[in-house]
Amino acid sequence: MSDRLRETIAGFLARARAQRGWTLRQLAERSGLSVAYVSELEHGRKLPTLEALEQLARAYELPLAEFLRALADSLDGSPLPRPSCADFAHLDAEERAELERFAAYLRWRRRTMPEHTREG
Numbered sequence: 001m002s003d004r005l006r007e008t009i010a011g012f013l014a015r016a017r018a019q020r021g022w023t024l025r026q027l028a029e030r031s032g033l034s035v036a037y038v039s040e041l042e043h044g045r046k047l048p049t050l051e052a053l054e055q056l057a058r059a060y061e062l063p064l065a066e067f068l069r070a071l072a073d074s075l076d077g078s079p080l081p082r083p084s085c086a087d088f089a090h091l092d093a094e095e096r097a098e099l100e101r102f103a104a105y106l107r108w109r110r111r112t113m114p115e116h117t118r119e120g
Contacts, residue, residue, distance in 0.1 A: 003044075005075070010044035012074040016060065017042070030059035061097045066104055073107060 017027050017038075024042075028035040032055050040046040048056070057067035091099065 006044045006047065008075055009047065009071065010042055012071055013038075013048070013056070014042040016056075016070075020060070027056075027059060031055040032059075061093050062100065066101055069104055069108065 017024070022030075024035050024038050027033075028038050031038070031052075033052060037046065037052070041048050041052070053067065053071075054064050057064045060067065062070075
């Protein structure tokens with residue numbers, strides 16, 4: 001496994017947690033993973049297992065496929081999506097997850113749909 005790949009995965013995981021303003025302990029509690037393991041993942045000392053990725057996706061209230069797509073986007077060099085409006089702060093977890101799913105769909109559509117076939 002390349003150092004760049006390990007660093008990219010670690011950075012993705014750290015950014016995902018930071019975007020929600022969670023501490024390592026909060027993510028550990030939500031995911032069922034230990035604080036030490038989450039820390040090792042975010043520092044690139046360990047690679048996550050598929051089971052750990054599933055637990056992290058569940059903690060973020062995302063389907064595993066969507067979480068893996070966001071990770072894949074990060075591996076492709078695309079930045080992790082960030083909310084651009086403070087108005088999103090009032091959304092509950094389900095609404096934020098829906099907004100993130102829509103953003104993931106738009107990124108997928110942009111990558112897969114030729115420019116000339118897009119509407120609008």
